[in-house]
Amino acid sequence: MNFVFNERDGCGKCPIRHRAVCARCDEDELSLLEGMKSYKTIAQGEPIIWRGDDMHHISSVVSGIASLSRTLEDGRTQVVGLLLPSDFIGSPGRETVDFDVTAVTDVTLCRFERKSFEKLVEDVPHISQRVMEMALDELNAAREWMVLLGRKTAREKIATFIEMVVRRDNVPVHAGEPHILPLTREEIANFLGLTLETVSRQLSSMKKDGVLTFTDRRKFTVLDLAALQDATGDDADGGMIV
Amino acid sequence: MNFVFNERDGCGKCPIRHRAVCARCDEDELSLLEGMKSYKTIAQGEPIIWRGDDMHHISSVVSGIASLSRTLEDGRTQVVGLLLPSDFIGSPGRETVDFDVTAVTDVTLCRFERKSFEKLVEDVPHISQRVMEMALDELNAAREWMVLLGRKTAREKIATFIEMVVRRDNVPVHAGEPHILPLTREEIANFLGLTLETVSRQLSSMKKDGVLTFTDRRKFTVLDLAALQDATGDDADGGMIV
C-alpha cells in the first residue's frame, strides 16, 4: 500500500528489485530469486486473494492497482490501502491474509513462493532491512489516513484524495495534462469512509467552486491548486514541517 | 503502538529485548547496547516529543502508556496509536517524528542514541528482522483501526475498544477483577474518532443494557461478554477466520 502514490526507485529488472533490495542490489543474492518467480495477471474487478486464505505466495505488483479492504457482515466496506507497482501483497511470517485484495485495474503480479521468500529474508539482511523500511513507510501512511478517517470532513477527505492523485501524477506527467482518477465513485467512497453520493456531491461542489474541471468522469484538471490544498485541512505545506 | 494491547514476549532484562530481539537473544550482540542506553521518566500528561522534532533517540517504553496523535490546526485531534511497554518511539531511518507523542500515564523510557541504533540495525540481522515483524504487526493493527474509524458506528467503536481492553487484561488478571480504563473519556473519543459526550452516552447506554457495570469512572466489569462481542460489528470469533 502506498498512499502517497509515489513509486519507489527501481532498477527496472526484476520486480522485487523495485523496492525490496534495489539500490543495494547484489547479483548473487538476487539470482537466488530467479528460479522462484512466476507471473500472474488478474482482470479488473477480480479478487486476488480473500481474507483468511492461505498465503502461498508473496507477490509484488508489477503493473496496475489493487485494493486492500475489509467488509463487515452487513456489507459496509472500508478500503485500507491501495497497492501500486512495487508494493507487496502478503508479509513474510504470516500464514493468511488479513484483508481482501482485489484488482482495481488489470493487475500483473510477480510471485514468489512464501517459504522461499521467508528464507531469503532470513539469509539476506538487505531484504529484511528493506521490508522493514517499507513497512515503516506504510505504517506512517496508514496513521496519516487514520487522521483523515477519524477527523476530516467530507470536503477535506475529497480534497486530500484529489491532492494525493495530483501529487503522484505531477512527477511523470507534464502540466496541463489531465489527471486520471483510478477509482470509481464507490471505490473512492470506500477509501474515504463516505458514501458514493457524498463523493459525487463534493466533486460537483468543487467543480462549481472552480477548483476542478472534469473532461469526463475519470479525467480532471486542477484549476486552483492553492484552494485544493487549503481544503485538505492539513498544514499549508502538505504535511511537511517548516 | 499496539492496538491489541498484547504485550509481546520479553526476556525481562533489557527493555530492547522485550520485543526487538528476544527469543533470539545473543549476549554478544546485545552487549553492544549496554553502553548506549539511558532511562528517562515523563510525567502523566506531559509531551514526550512533538511532530517535526528531531529524533535523537529511539526509545522503548518500559512502563506506562503513551499516545501517538495528530492535531489539525483547529484543534481536532486523532489518536493514531497507543504505545505500551515494549513498543518503540521513533523508527530507524527517520530524522523527525511524524506524530505527537504524549505520556498518557507516567512513562519510563529506555533510550538509545538513534545513530547507534541504526548502526545496530545494519549490523545485526536479527534486529531488522524483529523490527520488520513489529512494523508489520503495527501496520495490520493500524489497518484494522482504519475499518473502525471509517465504517463503524459509535456503539461498535466503543464495544471494540472495551473488548480490546478486556482482552488485554484477561491474560494476567483473574476473572472478577474489574478492568481499568487507561484513558479519559476525551482520550477515548480522540482514539475512536468521536466526541467525549458520545463516548459517555454510549458507555451509559451499555451500562443500562446490562453489558457493563462501573465501580468508579475508571473501573468496570463486563456482565455480558457475548453481548459486548456482538456489539463490535466484527466476526463472531473476534477477527480470526473460521
Add this chain to the structure above:
DNA sequence: CATCGTTATTGATCTGGGTCAAAGTTGCTG
C-alpha cells in the same frame, strides 16, 4: 472536610452526511 478545578454525565437542539429514489450518462455488445 470545604473549596476548586478537572472530568463526567445528561439534556436540548442542530446539522453533515447517510438513505432512498429518480433521472441522466456512458460505454458495451449484439
Add this chain to the structure above:
DNA sequence: CAGCAACTTTGACCCAGATCAATAACGATG
C-alpha cells in the same frame, strides 16, 4: 446504432452523532 447494464448525478428527507449548555461527581489541596 439500439438497448442494456453499470456508473454517476441530483433531489428530498432523515438520523446518528456533533454541538452547546447545565449539572454532577470526583479528587487533590490547604
